[in-house]
Every structure is written in structure tokens, then in C-alpha cells.
Amino acid sequence: MANRTLPRLLQTPAVILLLFWMLVPLGMTLFFSFIRYVLNSLNRPEWTSPSFDNWRGFGNYAFVWNNDGFWLAIYNSVFMVCSIIILTVGLGLAIAVLVNRSFPGRGIVRVLLISPFFVMPAVNAVLWINMILDPVLGLQGLAIGGINDLITGLREFPVLGAFFSLWPELEPISFRASQTSAVAVIIMVTWQWTPFAVLIFMTSLQSEDQQQKEAAILDGANAWSQFVYLTIPHLARPIAIVVMIQAIFHLSLYAEIEIVSRGNGNKNLPYLIGEFATNNIGAASAAGIFAVILANIIAIFLLRMVGKTLMD
């Protein structure tokens, strides 16, 4: 086993490729974040190409930091990520426990449940915002129109009609509006990622100690306390992993935002960076570095958890 050269050689391509992939663009982002760099400028054409002469120090960072849009984007990012995580973990736990028993057609139920996860994000967003959530032509609009028609019909009846005429006409919700577009994104991403949580919790539930559970039943523990005192502690680690992986994925949501409302009301950090990048590269790069810092805070915890099981 003296030969250490060959194993190292075999890893080299992967390491070099990833090193380039990480260092070159990130290094450029770091550089651009410290200079004045715009794509179009009539007055200052010298700012349109990257150069050390246009050094701005932390000026871009200050610009981004003092930009109201930046804080709104941070707020939107955090709001959407937290909502999605709470919903997917809650639903995921409930469904995983529900499916973790044998019943007829369990295999088909699993297949149906996991399917949304494989739908590409662009299709997910187009499908939901048009065919399901659209206030006029989507299922939402049709359902609300149907209920309104039904109530109008019921108003014709004697006696009961007086009661139903008190009912207001229902208004469909427009999910492209600035107040609701973030909710639309939360709904569609929750739909897509709940299966992921279900799958992981289900895998983990299969290794739950059944004897302990039987002992608990003998001791008179009901289903709820079994869940709280046995299942939840058993799932602590998978839950933490689901939370962190989703945090990392959803902090960079993009396609859904673009398709739902082009950032109107749900602009998150990646979308804001994309907007800056249409002209102000300095600001886009500074905002990018903030995004890297935000992602790293979460990544450190995740890596620590994953690392624990690495070499056992």
C-alpha cells in the first residue's frame, strides 16, 4: 500500500475541474464587486470595462446595503424559504407517518406521491400559475365561478334565498399580483418538495426501533405520544438535513419567480442580482457576495452534519 501517487492522480481531474469551476468565476465576482463596472454608460465610458483603475473599495457593498430593494429581496428570500420549509416538513412528517404502514396499493401511493419532485421547475411554475391558479381560466377561477353561480341559484329559493342573499360574491385571487405572487411560489415549491421530505422521512422511519414502539404501546402510550416521544427524536437528524438542503436550494429559486410575476412582489436575492446584472455589474457582484455569505452560514451546519457520518 505504499503507492500513494496513483490514487492521488485519479482524483486530480475532479479536483482541478471543481477548483476552476469554483475559483475562477467567484474570483471574478469578488474583483468586480470592488470596482465600478457598468455595461452601458454614456457619461463614463471608462466604467464599461473591468479595470483596477475604477477601484471603488466597498462602495458597491455600501450601495447594495443601503438599497431598499436589497432588504426587500432578503426579506422575500427568507419569507419564502421559511414558509416552504415549515410547510414541507409539516406535511412531509404527516404523510410519511401515514404511508409508513402496509395497506393495499402502497406502492402506487408512493409513486403518485413522489412524482411532483421530478417535474422540472419551469413546467411546475407554468402549470400552476396558468392552469390551476389563474383567477379566470384556471381551476381556481372556474371553481369560484361555479360556487358563485350556485349561490346565485340558491337565492331564488324561498326562505333559504334570504339566507343566501346575505352571502357575498366570492372574488378569485390573482396570484400574479404583488401581494400574492410570493404565496403562489410557496404553493408550487411546497407541492414539488413535500415529496422529497416524505421520501426521506419514510426511509428513515423504516429504521425506527419497532420493539421500543411495542413497549410503548404496552405501557399505554397513545399514538400521539409515540409520535412525539419516539418518532420525532428518531427523525431529528433527517429533519435537520431536509431543512438545510431545502434552505440551500430555495435560496436560489429563480425560474418560479420569473414565470409567476417576473419578480413583482416576490423578488428574491438571485432575482435582484439578475436585475443588477443587466447593467450594474459592480452592484450585482457585491449582492452576489452577500448571497454567498448567506448560503455559507447554512452550508457550514449542513456540512458538519453530513461529515459526521462520512467515514464510519
Place this chain on the structure above:
Amino acid sequence: MAVVSQNTTFSKVFWPAVAWSVAIIFFFPIFWMVFTSFKTDADAVKPEFLFFFTPTLENYTNMTENYDYWRFAINSVITATFATIFALVVGVPAAYAMAFNPSRATKDVLMWMLSTKMLPAAAVLYPMTFLTKNFLDIYDTHFLIIVVLCLINLPIVIWMLFTYFKEIPKEIIEAGKMDGVDTWGEIKDILIPLAWGGVASTALLCFIFCWNEAYWTVRLTTTEAATLSKLIEGNRAPEGLFFGRLSAVSTAAVGPIVVLGWFCQKQLVQGLTFGAVK
């Protein structure tokens, strides 16, 4: 009634019924998309044809005409396939070395590889555009998309392969060494056949991730190398005019992958949690 036994008739019927209902609700949007794809564009928005209508295949037969579907589909197949192949070509030797000849640095190298996956794509959007457009002149080429897809999935590929290879007893590889088999032989004749299931599911998962990728494939292409993600995103707001044909093209874009996905549910858990949940 303090003990809720799992064997009462009520719970035997009730909970499976709930599970089935939940599954149907979750699958409903996909069903609705497939269902709508058999309606004409005009019928698709009429409430009176909500459930009963004359099915038609015209949305599928006109898909090439309406969306140039096959061009995007072929681009998706090419980029995802080659990205997966390259990721395996680079990943298998690396994972082999790490699993069978680990050094003190191996753990750190693996963790570092994983950390590259956590770099927000938006942060390096402009440098990537700048490099590929102005510097390397490979913007909107298949080559670029293949390389990018390969690199963003390489950490997951290596991790998955590593967890599979680790399960193989070292002695088998050592025995091969004793018999004078060289490294290439070890990988080709001993490792790959033994870990065939693992390698195949890694490839499958990598392919699915490549197919569904929607940031770089949209940002780094215009027409030449545009994939299905780009096609769908380009038709994002039909305002109800083309629900039928849009459903058909969406079904064609996700159908094969959803079916592939059914076959690697279990691997998905390992792949996405980097082996931390088994």
C-alpha cells in the same frame, strides 16, 4: 379507548383511505396537465368541457410546428447524456481512489467538493456570461452546457459513488491487486461489475438533475443549445390562449423524467442527502 390499536377495522380502512386521498391530491396537477393536453386550445378554457370533451391528439401532432419541440428535446437529451457520461468518467476514478485508498485529506476533499454545490449560482452569473461570451466564445453551445451540467452534478456523483464503493469489501480489490491486475482492470473488471447497481442509479439521478436544471441552461443559451427548460420558460404566460398545446409540450418535457424518477426513488434519498440518510 386510550390505546389506539392499529388493528381496528376503522383504522384499517380509514388511514389507507386518507393516504390514497393525499396521494391523489398530490398527483392531481400532473394528471390535470396530461388530461388538458388532450383538449383543443378552445375547449381547454371552457367550463362546460371541464371533464367531458372530445379527446384529440392534435396538440401532440402539432408540437413540432407550434414549439419546435424536438429541437429542444434533442438538446436536452444530448446535454444531459454527455454531462452524465463525463461526470461518471471523472467521478468513478475519483470515488474509487477515495473509497479504497483514503488518505487523511480525503474527508476534507469530499467536504470541499460538496461545498462547491452550495455556491449560489446567481453570484457567479455575470462572470460566467462574460467568460463564455467575450473570452472563450462558447456561449450558447452544447459544449458549454455539457461542461456546466457536468460540473454542477459532479459533487453529487462522486458522493453517491463513494457511498456505494465504500460498501464493497476492500479485500476483493486487494485480491485483484495480488493477481497482478492493474488499476484500470480493477475498476473495469472488479469494481464496476460489483457496484453496477450503484453506478447505474447514480447515472440515472445525474441525468434527471441535468434534465431539470433551469438556471444555467436558461441563462447561458439563446437558441443553439437551448433545452426544454428554456422552451417552457419562453412560453411562460399564454394567458389561457394555449392551455391545450402548452399542456402537451409540458407533458412531453416531464413525462420521460417522471417515469425514470419512479425507478430511482431510493437512490434519490442517498443522492440528495449525500449519504447521510439511508
